[in-house]
Amino acid sequence: MIIDKNGKLFGKISIIDIVIVALLVVAVCFLGLRFLNRNSPGLSGSSLDKLEITFYSEEVNDFVADAISIGDSTMEMAQYASFGTVTDKIVGPSITWVPDAAGVVHGAPKDKYYSLTVKMTAYGTIGSTGFTVDGTTYFVGRTVVLYVGKAGFQGRIASVEKVEG
16 A cells, blocks of 8 residues: 555655655745746846946045956845946045035045946846846845955945947
């Protein structure tokens, strides 16, 4: 007999054990699809657009600017959301905000520091309240910590646009 008088399959495993294992397998598969393949349009059921995200920092160390290269992968620190890859890097004079003797605040450059604009392409959607990348919603002006290649720095999302391709 396949199920004995104690309700065990082949005398070793109960039907409840099989149901619990099956539910765990289904849960692990669902979570794996949900979190590991967030950027896959085929799995999410909606199509993702190619986005160009521009990130700006007024002041980074010179070695941070030097460590960033075109093609580097990018990731936002708090949500570990992938912001795609770097397509452009613009290094300019730093802008440090300092008050003068009258208390008026002016932007001034700082030695060995630069302003940094990084453009990257990622896949996501633009909505009425911001844009969503890798399952997280962001908006222009939001300050985030961005990892780019081996570098990490804080700045603001300056713009996001849908691009062809």
